[in-house]
Amino acid sequence: xxxxxxxxxxxxxxxxxxxxxxxxxxxxxxxxxxxxxxxxxxxxxxxxxxxxxxxxxxxxxxxxxxxxxxxxxxxxxxxxxxxxxxxxxxxxxxxxxxxxxxxxxxxxxxxxxxxxxxxxx
Numbered sequence: 001x002x003x004x005x006x007x008x009x010x011x012x013x014x015x016x017x018x019x020x021x022x023x024x025x026x027x028x029x030x031x032x033x034x035x036x037x038x039x040x041x042x043x044x045x046x047x048x049x050x051x052x053x054x055x056x057x058x059x060x061x062x063x064x065x066x067x068x069x070x071x072x073x074x075x076x077x078x079x080x081x082x083x084x085x086x087x088x089x090x091x092x093x094x095x096x097x098x099x100x101x102x103x104x105x106x107x108x109x110x111x112x113x114x115x116x117x118x119x120x121x
Contacts, residue, residue, distance in 0.1 A: 008051040
């Protein structure tokens with residue numbers, strides 16, 4: 001059994017799976033911080049996600065897949081890609097800062113050259 005995904009708002013950070021009774025779980029996805037509103041007045045920050053009910057057998061099948069060697073390899077690959085991307089992002093920022101410094105120096109030199117050529121003319 002799987003029900004249709006619906007929006008859920010909570011006052012606490014929910015977990016991906018929560019056991020409701022002996023044979024039913026709540027499955028959540030897209031969990032994120034949100035500000036709950038009441039008549040356009042902001043209250044305490046909360047959490048928003050999509051949720052559905054699933055049966056125990058669906059949950060067990062999902063856990064079996066998540067604990068498989070193939071899934072573990074996918075997670076490891078994704079982590080490696082994230083780490084590589086973080087390094088690339090840092091390098092890009094360093095290059096951009098260096099280029100900005102060069103443009104500032106060129107502008108400074110250009111201004112000095114303009115003032116020198118104005119004095120000569």
